[in-house]
Amino acid sequence: MISLKQIRYALAVERTLHFKKAAESCAVSQSALSTALSEMEKQLGFQLFERNNKQVLITPLGKQALEKAQEIKLLMDDLARLGESQGELLHTTMSIGIIPTICPYLLPVVLPTLQNEYPALQLHISEEQSHELVEKVRNGDLDAGILALPYDCEGLLTFKFWAENFFWITHAGDALADKPQLSNDELDTQRLMLLKEGHCLKDHALSVCHLSTISEHHLSATSLNTLVQLVANGLGTTLIPEMAVPQLVEENPKIAKVPLAEPGPHREIAFIVRPNYPSIKNIELLMQLFQHELQVLRSDSK
Amino acid sequence: MISLKQIRYALAVERTLHFKKAAESCAVSQSALSTALSEMEKQLGFQLFERNNKQVLITPLGKQALEKAQEIKLLMDDLARLGESQGELLHTTMSIGIIPTICPYLLPVVLPTLQNEYPALQLHISEEQSHELVEKVRNGDLDAGILALPYDCEGLLTFKFWAENFFWITHAGDALADKPQLSNDELDTQRLMLLKEGHCLKDHALSVCHLSTISEHHLSATSLNTLVQLVANGLGTTLIPEMAVPQLVEENPKIAKVPLAEPGPHREIAFIVRPNYPSIKNIELLMQLFQHELQVLRSDSK
DNA sequence: AACTGTTGATTAAATAAATTTATAAAAATA
DNA sequence: TATTTTTATAAATTTATTTAATCAACAGTT
16 A cells, blocks of 8 residues: 655655655655655556666656645645644744745835744745746645736635835936826836846836837846846836835935826735635735735835 | 555544444454544644544544545545556456446446456446436546436546437337337327436436426336336336347337437436546546447347 | 443554665766 | 765664553443
């Protein structure tokens, strides 16, 4: 009879493609892992891995088996978590992924309160782009994700908890810096710099400008912080979301922000969770808490 | 760490609501099962079962956990079966459920060939009504089912492999017994007897008559064989499917069959299988074989 | 009240199984 | 040729599991 141990070992080898590393990641000896997998292959009646002294390959049937194995592991994790759904809320370990254009601005807003009010919560935060986030939430590597909509999250629950606008950012001396708002026409003539391909904020910003692609003249960077540094030194302008304003703009006398004429909200922020995630209540509570802290931040800065 | 053994034990208690019986069905001592389940509850952090000396109840959270456990068991079974998909076809054990209005007429047609050509195949046949069939195929108790369409098989693959008409059956002396075919109007005036509630053939037969319910005058029975005995003794008439004709009509001089004017096919027969069933190829092969044998039967009786 | 037959829980000895450590074998590398 | 890196194997040890016997609680019965 195939055991969960064997399944865990097999998944570790799939990850590492290396028996010794897999054994380490399972905290057992390489010998134990080798034997367990041989036995598993015997029970299955086919090879999972083709292995020699130089490399480990996954056989075609092995690939199918490992997909099932992954599903089983996911369900086992869910089962183990079921107990938490009745215990005290946020009294557990949670892994949450957040996209880079939200993460550094949201965390300082919510973490202090979170740590005060729920000291038993062990948060593991990772910064990832939307596509990785969706993938990892789907396969259970993450308990939840936070990203900006619209984004294709098919098969996942989405809980919108925030909506905000973008601001146009230019250097302090710019002639347009004191305008009450910037029209779309004016925006189009600017030397706009956005994030590199892969960041959803680029797409959302382009959508605000009613553009589908960005011209090659526009520089691109890998973080909003970098973009703002470029703006501060007169190399162009950019768009940043409201929640980044306190950190990136307000402390910096060399740049100015101008609201956009384009009606908002320009992006909506949501949690994504697997529908079967066992303690959705934890996610809902987190969401309410985040929403509240963001509201406090917004009213403070008015 | 929760083990598969614990999951199997828990599912057995769910089935039996009795520790001792569950232990027997798992072929272990009651002590082993008790200990394993206590340990499992400790690991989960909540009670699966409320037990005293008189009864075993499933807790609300336990119900949720057992649902997950059932899914895990299903996936484990699939995983264990994956090896067969590459081995020789029909070289395994299969559990197949068939509705009562197909089972006794299909089996004698297909079993001889099946046992000759695939002696390694271990077939477990059970006779069940459509709703049980769908349920048991869904949860993995059966590898496949054979039923008559139309029927709601949402979430399952359906492979139609046969279509046939009904015949009107009356006693040999009936004035209508020699007609080339029976019109719908004539059919409506007959004292038609159909199967009891729950048999899909009743619904399909009513549909052929363009009726939604059957009047209280119509007797009902639990098997086609019974119905035919009633017909033979002049107690009424009935409809039987083509595949039952050789067994129920041709050997019996006291009854006569008349084709229906209503255009067919009057019922279609299909396999149902879970989409994730690991060796669909076995099902497809079975289906082709069944189809072929039925064709031979049809051409023989012409 | 005492007896009887349930039920699920507990315990200790016997049994089975998995893990570790150490080693082997094969192949690439220096 | 010696060294390193890889997975596989063997024997000893440790760990976990099963069994069989017993317990404790309870519900009927006598």
